[in-house]
Each structure stands twice: as C-alpha cells, then as structure tokens.
Amino acid sequence: MQIKFVKYPRFIAMGEVQLEKRFQDYLDGENKIEPKDWMPDAYRKTLIRQISQHAHSEVVGMLPEANWISRAPSLRRKVALLAKVQDEAGHGLYLYSAAETLGIDRSELVDDLLSGKAKYSSIFNYPTVSWADMGAIGWLVDGAAIANQVMLCRTSYGPYARAMVRICKEESFHQRQGYEIMLSLANGTAEQKQMAQDALNRWWWPSLMMFGPTDDLSPNSAQSMKWKIKRKSNDELRQEFIDKTVPQAEFLGLTVPDKDLKWNEEKQGYDYGEIDWEEFYNVVKGNGPCNKQRLADRVKAHEAGAWVREAANAYAAKEAKRKADKGQAA
Amino acid sequence: MNLDLKNYTLFLADNALILGQRLGEWCGHGPVLEQDIALTNISLDHLGQSRMLLQYAAKQVGNGATEDSLAFFRNEGEFRNLLITELPNNDWAYTLAKHFLFDTFNFFQYEFLMNSKDETIQAIARKAIKEIAYHAQFSAEWIIRMGDGTEESHQRVQNAIDELWMYTGEMFVADSSSEAMTKAAVAPDYALLKEQWQEKVSQVLEIATLVKPEEGWMQKGGREGKHTEHMGYILAEMQHLPRTYPTAKW
Numbered sequence: 308m309q310i311k312f313v314k315y316p317r318f319i320a321m322g323e324v325q326l327e328k329r330f331q332d333y334l335d336g337e338n339k340i341e342p343k344d345w346m347p348d349a350y351r352k353t354l355i356r357q358i359s360q361h362a363h364s365e366v367v368g369m370l371p372e373a374n375w376i377s378r379a380p381s382l383r384r385k386v387a388l389l390a391k392v393q394d395e396a397g398h399g400l401y402l403y404s405a406a407e408t409l410g411i412d413r414s415e416l417v418d419d420l421l422s423g424k425a426k427y428s429s430i431f432n433y434p435t436v437s438w439a440d441m442g443a444i445g446w447l448v449d450g451a452a453i454a455n456q457v458m459l460c461r462t463s464y465g466p467y468a469r470a471m472v473r474i475c476k477e478e479s480f481h482q483r484q485g486y487e488i489m490l491s492l493a494n495g496t497a498e499q500k501q502m503a504q505d506a507l508n509r510w511w512w513p514s515l516m517m518f519g520p521t522d523d524l525s526p527n528s529a530q531s532m533k534w535k536i537k538r539k540s541n542d543e544l545r546q547e548f549i550d551k552t553v554p555q556a557e558f559l560g561l562t563v564p565d566k567d568l569k570w571n572e573e574k575q576g577y578d579y580g581e582i583d584w585e586e587f588y589n590v591v592k593g594n595g596p597c598n599k600q601r602l603a604d605r606v607k608a609h610e611a612g613a614w615v616r617e618a619a620n621a622y623a624a625k626e627a628k629r630k631a632d633k634g635q636a637a
Numbered sequence: 638m639n640l641d642l643k644n645y646t647l648f649l650a651d652n653a654l655i656l657g658q659r660l661g662e663w664c665g666h667g668p669v670l671e672q673d674i675a676l677t678n679i680s681l682d683h684l685g686q687s688r689m690l691l692q693y694a695a696k697q698v699g700n701g702a703t704e705d706s707l708a709f710f711r712n713e714g715e716f717r718n719l720l721i722t723e724l725p726n727n728d729w730a731y732t733l734a735k736h737f738l739f740d741t742f743n744f745f746q747y748e749f750l751m752n753s754k755d756e757t758i759q760a761i762a763r764k765a766i767k768e769i770a771y772h773a774q775f776s777a778e779w780i781i782r783m784g785d786g787t788e789e790s791h792q793r794v795q796n797a798i799d800e801l802w803m804y805t806g807e808m809f810v811a812d813s814s815s816e817a818m819t820k821a822a823v824a825p826d827y828a829l830l831k832e833q834w835q836e837k838v839s840q841v842l843e844i845a846t847l848v849k850p851e852e853g854w855m856q857k858g859g860r861e862g863k864h865t866e867h868m869g870y871i872l873a874e875m876q877h878l879p880r881t882y883p884t885a886k887w
Contacts, residue, residue, distance in 0.1 A: 373665035380878035612668020618786030
C-alpha cells in the first residue's frame, strides 16, 4: 500500500530557496528524510558529522570495557561483558552504514577518527580502574546515552532513526546489566560497596557532561532542533537523566557526589550543582586521562590489521579472477 | 567420584575456557569491525561450552564446587588444557593458525563425543558441534585467505604454522584419565584422531599454498598440568578479583 505522496526528487527543478522551504515543510509535517531525497548540504554535513561521531564513540567505547574482559570476576559476568562490548561493535557497524547512506565511505570516516580530526564521546577518555566501573558505565554512561538515543529514534533522517531503534533496545539491556552489577556490589561486602561508591563518584559528573554544554552555549543546537535531528535540548535531557537516576542511586544506598543536589518541588525535578566545564573542554581538547591512549589503541589495531585487510582483498581478487577464467573456459 | 571422568571433563572444559579467555583479548582490537565481532562470537562459544563442562565437573567434585570455584580457585597445576590453547595471540596469523590447528582437532574430537557413553558429555557435544564446525571452517578459511593472499600474509601464516607445529603432538597423546575414558567409550581414541586431523590439515594447507612442517619433536604436559610460562599470567589476570576478595559474590 502506497501512503506517501510527497517525494522529494520531483521538486528538483525548484530553486534552492524554494527547495529549502519545501524541505522544512516536509520536516514540519513529521516526515522522514530518506537517502535519495533532496536535502540541504548543511543538513547532510551535520548528519555525517553526528552519525560518524556516534559510530566512533561506539568503537572507541569498546576499549574501556574491553579492559575488564580478562578480569571479570565470574564466568557469567565475563560472558555478559564480552557480549556487551560485541554489541557496541555492532552498533558501530549500523551507524557507519547509516552514515554511508549520506554518500561517504566508512574508510574515510575511520581515517578521520584515526587522524584525530573526528571526535568521539569524551566519556571514553576516562579510565576504568575497578570492576565497579563496568557497573557504573552500564548504569550511568549507557543511561545517559539512552536518554539521547531514545530522542534520536524520532530523528528526521530515516536510516539514523531506524538504526537507533535497534540500538536502543540493546542499550536498555546493557543499562539493566550495569545496574545489576552495581546492585550486587552495593549489597555485597564493605569493600564491594566502597568500590561501587568510588565508581559513582568518578562517573557521575562525566556522565552529566555527556549531554554537552548548557543550552545557552550550544551553538549548533537550534539548527539541529529546527531540522528535527535533535528533539530536546541538552539541558532538558540532562535534567531528565538526573531525575531518573538519583532515585536509582538511593535504592542502591549510594550517595550522589553533589552536595547541591536537592529536590525542587516547584519544578518537580532536582536542582544540581555546577558542572566543571573547564574539565569538560579540556577533555574534549585532548587533555583527558586517556585521550592519547584510546586513540593510540585504535591506530595500533588499524595498522596491525592493514596486512590482514590487504590479504583478504588480494585473495578475493584472485578468487574472482579464477571464477571469471573458469567461466570463460566453459 | 570417578576421578578419570572428572579429569577428562576438566580437560575439555579447560581447553574451552583458556581459548575463550585468550580470544577475549582481541575484543576491540581486531583488524576490522566485522572480524572483531566474529572472534568475539567464537570466544563466547568457547566460554559457553566451558561453563557447561565446568558445571558438570563441579557436580562430580561436589563439596559446593561451582563453575566459578573451578575457574577461579584452581592452581596452574590443576588445569588440564593443551599447551596450544594458552599460547599468546601475537598477530592475526598466529591466532588463526593456533585456532585452525586446534579447531580441526576439536571438530573430530567432538564428532566422537556426540556419541559418548557419558550422557552429559554427549548432550553438551551435540549442542556444541555446530559451533565447533563453524570455528573449524572459519579458521580454515582464514588460513587459505592468508596463505593465498599477499606475500606478507603468506609468510606470516607459514611462520605461525611452523612455530605452532610442535604444540600439535600433544593433542593425540592421551594421559591416563583420557585413556580410561577411551576404554569406557566416553572419549575418542586420541591416537586414532591423528589420521583424520592430518588429512584435513594437509588438505587445507595445500589449498592455502602452505608447506606442512615435518613431524619433529613435540611439546607436551598440558593434560597433566605442566604448562608453559604463559599460563601463570593468564590465571593471574583471570583469577585476580575472586582471589583478592574470596568471600565476595559478584
């Protein structure tokens, strides 16, 4: 059944201004943009930047958790962690594919990551120093990511929105898994509880920073909202996350490391303390505890894999030729 | 408790556990995302098999033993895995060569175990055989791709096969527990597996344009708990948390 009547390519003869107006009307009608539809160059560029950053974050994000696979304290936890990190590789793949629908090659995107030109989420530049970090990352980092990603399930670019639906399902599972690790630790020995509290202390503020600068300092936000790439502002998302997470911390019997955190009856949400934006900008700039290490690990894996990729390509070419020769002979 | 059955179950379990542990090291560091995912899958398969086998071993050990107490609280000398499973990953060629040599052996081993006289081992083998057949195919395909790929890949995989060859002999030399299990038709006759293994390995190496090494001197000891220098580090890493906090639940 064909229910969609408005398709973009028909309007290709229009002038740029008219096209942009049609485009905006189309978005305002809550329609999804598909790869072959006309779109403003800036929209395409914004999406390529955002989707590839997101893909890079999934791939770099594998590293801090992979750091604990060999040391997971039970076989059940080891298997769950391994499967989780593998999911992230899968998310990286869907997202690179979504970016490729915008007319860019995955290898080009990866090169930009490795050269340091492209960014990834700064949260992964913090170290994972205890097993409790596997809990805190699942609970807080994936929790913050989900707040953002649930919104992105309704983003205006079709392939991105569809990738997000799939990713959100898996991320929710990861978050529960992370929370369950925290729960075991919080109900465990005094040392385990201390481990959990320490992880919360270290991951709380960086998790809040994941939503990006405050609305008044977020230069690209307005345009992204207009294009319906983004549906909620950074501060709105951050507030939602805090309101949802604080009771979870209370349930664990852990203390959120913010002395200014207080329920505000009037706004029906928590007031919270000042985020250390100086730290945020420094980590973004490359001065975080693990920026160099994370990138170096990715570069090392890529370079060490170069001969493997070449071999696979060379073999595929030989096979194709052998097949063709056989076809000719027949 | 049947000591031989327990030892034999641990032999199967430890091979899977140590391979799974080693392969997990690749996660996040593979040459390309798709292969990273593939190796993680294989690691997960091995860990899944090892858990089923360790649970069975734990039942035999009794005294409140669990899969985790066996994985995390046994000492090096109590692990019965083949030496080849504990060798480091080095590069992609070495890892895949290690797996190819082991996977081919493992396939024929599990093909027998599907009809093992021990019902639990039989059931585990019937569940695992699909995974194990896939592992053997996956690693054989990579041996061919590398052998018949570029000059560099050919050289790397040839070197890996040459270096690893002396760890293959041990696969076919049973210890006393395995022998007892062979007599009871629980386990295959390991000396007889060698022929099938030789044939398959030769066939793949030939397609891969690689040279099969001469028989030569073979290392052994894994089945009896005598390991390489690498094993201590694997266990130090793997067991560190449960041993540091022995009363904790995770």
